[in-house]
Amino acid sequence: MSDSGVANAVAPAFTAAAVSRRAVGEGAWLRWALTGLALLFLAVFLVVPLVLVFREAFSKGWDVYLAALTEPDAWHAIKLTLIAAAIAVPLNVIFGIAAAWGISKFRFRGKQVLITLIDLPFAVSPVIAGLIYVLVFGSRGWLGPWLEAHDLSIIYAVPGIVLATIFVTFPFVARELIPLMQEQGVSHEEAALTLGASGWQTFRRVTLPSIKWGLLYGVILCNARAMGEFGAVSVVSGHIRGKTNTLPLHVEILYNEYQFAAAFAVASLLALLAVVTLVAKSALEFKHQRDRERSARAATRQEEL
Amino acid sequence: MMSRNRVIPGFGLSLGYATLYTSLIVFIPLAALAAEGISLGGERFWAVVSHPQAVASYTLSFGAALTAALINLVFGLLVAWVLVRYSFPGKRIADALVDLPFALPTAVAGIALTALYGRNGWFGGPLEALGLKIAYAPAGIVVALTFIGLPFVVRTVQPVLAGLERELEEAAASLGADRWQTFRRVLLPALVPALLTGFALAFARAVGEYGSVVFISGNMPYRTEITPLLIYSKLEQYDYAGASALGVMMLLFSFLLLLAINALQYWSLRRQGGG
Numbered sequence: 001m002s003d004s005g006v007a008n009a010v011a012p013a014f015t016a017a018a019v020s021r022r023a024v025g026e027g028a029w030l031r032w033a034l035t036g037l038a039l040l041f042l043a044v045f046l047v048v049p050l051v052l053v054f055r056e057a058f059s060k061g062w063d064v065y066l067a068a069l070t071e072p073d074a075w076h077a078i079k080l081t082l083i084a085a086a087i088a089v090p091l092n093v094i095f096g097i098a099a100a101w102g103i104s105k106f107r108f109r110g111k112q113v114l115i116t117l118i119d120l121p122f123a124v125s126p127v128i129a130g131l132i133y134v135l136v137f138g139s140r141g142w143l144g145p146w147l148e149a150h151d152l153s154i155i156y157a158v159p160g161i162v163l164a165t166i167f168v169t170f171p172f173v174a175r176e177l178i179p180l181m182q183e184q185g186v187s188h189e190e191a192a193l194t195l196g197a198s199g200w201q202t203f204r205r206v207t208l209p210s211i212k213w214g215l216l217y218g219v220i221l222c223n224a225r226a227m228g229e230f231g232a233v234s235v236v237s238g239h240i241r242g243k244t245n246t247l248p249l250h251v252e253i254l255y256n257e258y259q260f261a262a263a264f265a266v267a268s269l270l271a272l273l274a275v276v277t278l279v280a281k282s283a284l285e286f287k288h289q290r291d292r293e294r295s296a297r298a299a300t301r302q303e304e305l
Numbered sequence: 306m307m308s309r310n311r312v313i314p315g316f317g318l319s320l321g322y323a324t325l326y327t328s329l330i331v332f333i334p335l336a337a338l339a340a341e342g343i344s345l346g347g348e349r350f351w352a353v354v355s356h357p358q359a360v361a362s363y364t365l366s367f368g369a370a371l372t373a374a375l376i377n378l379v380f381g382l383l384v385a386w387v388l389v390r391y392s393f394p395g396k397r398i399a400d401a402l403v404d405l406p407f408a409l410p411t412a413v414a415g416i417a418l419t420a421l422y423g424r425n426g427w428f429g430g431p432l433e434a435l436g437l438k439i440a441y442a443p444a445g446i447v448v449a450l451t452f453i454g455l456p457f458v459v460r461t462v463q464p465v466l467a468g469l470e471r472e473l474e475e476a477a478a479s480l481g482a483d484r485w486q487t488f489r490r491v492l493l494p495a496l497v498p499a500l501l502t503g504f505a506l507a508f509a510r511a512v513g514e515y516g517s518v519v520f521i522s523g524n525m526p527y528r529t530e531i532t533p534l535l536i537y538s539k540l541e542q543y544d545y546a547g548a549s550a551l552g553v554m555m556l557l558f559s560f561l562l563l564l565a566i567n568a569l570q571y572w573s574l575r576r577q578g579g580g
Contacts, residue, residue, distance in 0.1 A: 026484060031391055034383060034386065034387055034391070035387050035391055035393050037383060038380070038383045038384045038386075038387040038388075038399075039387075039399065041380045041383070041384065042384065042399055042402060042403070044428075045451060045452055045455060046402050046403075046405045046406075046452075046455070047402070048421065048427065048428075049414065049417040049418055049421055049452070050405065050409070050417070052417050052420060052421055052427070053413060053417050056417075056420060091326075094322075095322070095323060095326045095327075098318070098319040098320075098322045098323045098326075099319070099320075099323035099327075101315060101319040102315075102316065102319035102320035102323050103320075103323075105313045105315075105316075105319075106313070106316050106320070108316075108320070114323070114324065114327065116563065116567070117327050117331055117332060118327060118331075119563060120331055120335070120559075120560075120563070121331060122510075123509050123513070123559040123560070123562065123563045124335075124513065124555075124556065124559055125512070125513025125514070125515060125532075125533045125536075125555055125559070126513065126514075126515050126516065126533070127513070127515050127533040127534075127536050127537050127552075128338065128513070128533075128536070128552045128555060128556060131338065131536060131540060131548055131549070131552050132334035132335055132337055132338045132552075133334055134540065134545070135334070135337040135338055135341050135545065135549065136333070136334050136337045138545075140543070140545060141337070141545075142337060163330075166330055167330055167331070167334075170330055170331060186312075186313055189312075189313055190312050190313065193312055193313065193314075194312070199313075199314035199315055203315075221407065221408075224407070224408045225407075227410070228408075228409070228410025228411070228412075228413070229410070230410060230411050230412040230515070230516035231411070231514075231515035231516050231533070234515075234516075234537075235537065235540060247410075248410045248411075248412040248413070248516070249412075251410075251412050251413065251416065252412055252520075255416050255520070260420070263416060264416065264420075267410075267412070267413040267416060267417070270409070270410045270412075270413045271409060271413055273408075274405060274408035274409040274410070274413075275408075277408040278401050278402065278404055278405060278408055279401070281401070281404065281408075282397065282400070282401040
């Protein structure tokens with residue numbers, strides 16, 4: 001009895017280490033097998049398709065590649081894609097900040113309903129996102145006759161494309177900021193306000209610096225989706241070449257005309273955008289993590305003092 | 306609690322603007338869809354949504370989305386596990402790459418996967434020699450939807466797995482559990498809410514997906530026509546009411562799934578909070 005008691009008291013020092021190494025980690029071969037299988041899955045589903053886009057784009061040489069990107073319809077599609085993103089992203093940023101401020105700093109009835117509505121565009125099929133605007137603004141829609149009488153067109157025109165883009169990218173910034181600002185609470189803002197700062201000063205000097213990484217993160221994702229949206233924009237665009245074609249729609253037209261090299265050339269621009277997005281995103285995550293570690297270290301140093 | 310409202314300014318401005326914008330962009334247009342669907346009347350609504358072509362499209366959309374989400378459930382857990390627990394060269398690149406389906410436009414994914422799994426493709430050729438037809442068949446839709454939903458399970462499981470305390474596993478091991486028992490009895494139960502949330506998100510995304518599927522599916526009515534495509538073709542024939550009726554069905558489903566996801570996240574938060 002007393003013997004085993006002594007053994008139990010001495011043993012943990014080295015058996016615990018042995019146990020944790022043996023039973024909390026996996027054997028080397030299993031580790032390599034799991035890693036290999038995971039990487040194979042990622043390679044088959046992600047890397048190979050991405051590589052294929054660039055290979056097909058250059059399959060007929062540089063001349064065909066450059067010609068596909070510089071023809072007038074492609075240029076127009078690039079411009080329209082940039083315009084749609086340039087309108088949709090800032091509008092959704094303003095909305096995202098307003099919604100996150102309201103939701104995180106105040107208590108009110110119906111907050112959960114508002115959050116659910118903000119989430120809804122993520123859950124709705126892109127085709128339905130296009131359909132709803134056709135029902136409101138289309139020639140047989142709610143506002144159709146009025147728009148026609150005033151010689152305005154939204155569906156099969158640029159405003160419809162912008163609207164559809166706004167809808168599909170609607171939640172990105174708000175979704176990023178709401179949890180961030182909820183976590184941060186209100187104490188910093190309250191301190192600034194009691195020290196005499198105005199509401200705007202408080203927002204600009206206190207809130208904005210503390211949410212800048214989350215905001216930038218949301219903007220990057222919002223922009224990638226805005227430039228790449230296909231389904232919703234396809235429904236409202238009418239596919240008028242040189243007029244209502246965005247880059248993804250231009251890819252579809254070229255592909256359906258069996259101009260595969262040209263289609264992949266234009267697609268490679270969008271794939272490049274995706275790669276840049278991923279690089280920017282992981283750079284931001286890295287920076288954000290470093291900032292947090294640094295402030296955590298500063299906090300412990302202060303505690304020690 | 307009420308003092309917050311008095312100290313922090315901008316309650317009316319921020320919420321007023323957010324509510325107005327949400328109403329204009331999301332709520333009113335979705336209400337238009339519901340109104341258009343309802344305007345058909347019960348009998349005709351039912352005739353549209355229970356038409357054999359529509360039913361075939363639901364079966365395909367749900368079946369393919371479910372299969373893809375299940376594939377992502379298994380491999381998502383594997384990828385999350387490897388990224389959290391092991392270190393290997395190129396890990397940060399692999400981690401960043403997981404988000405590719407969020408960043409790559411669906412049309413680009415669609416043509417790339419079609420070229421890859423088509424008869425002359427790198428994968429399609431060898432697979433066809435084995436008698437497996439992927440592109441222009443339901444299997445192709447599953448491939449596209451697996452691509453689209455790939456990040457969800459990984460990204461929901463990763464933080465939970467990273468936050469698990471190693472002491473739990475060490476305790477299980479010191480009590481005599483082998484690694485597999487520890488995984489099944491200790492780790493897996495802790496991961497279930499995150500796994501289910503990721504699964505539901507991938508499923509919801511896959512059911513509505515359009516861009517990547519239209520290229521690879523071949524779009525044959527009754528065989529490879531998904532519900533969003535059926536809505537699209539009704540719209541092209543100016544059958545607004547029919548498109549809306551199917552849209553209402555899909556919207557109802559999305560809404561139910563969204564409620565389920567919120568409930569899952571609530572459950573998972575409570576479980577984490579309870580330790």
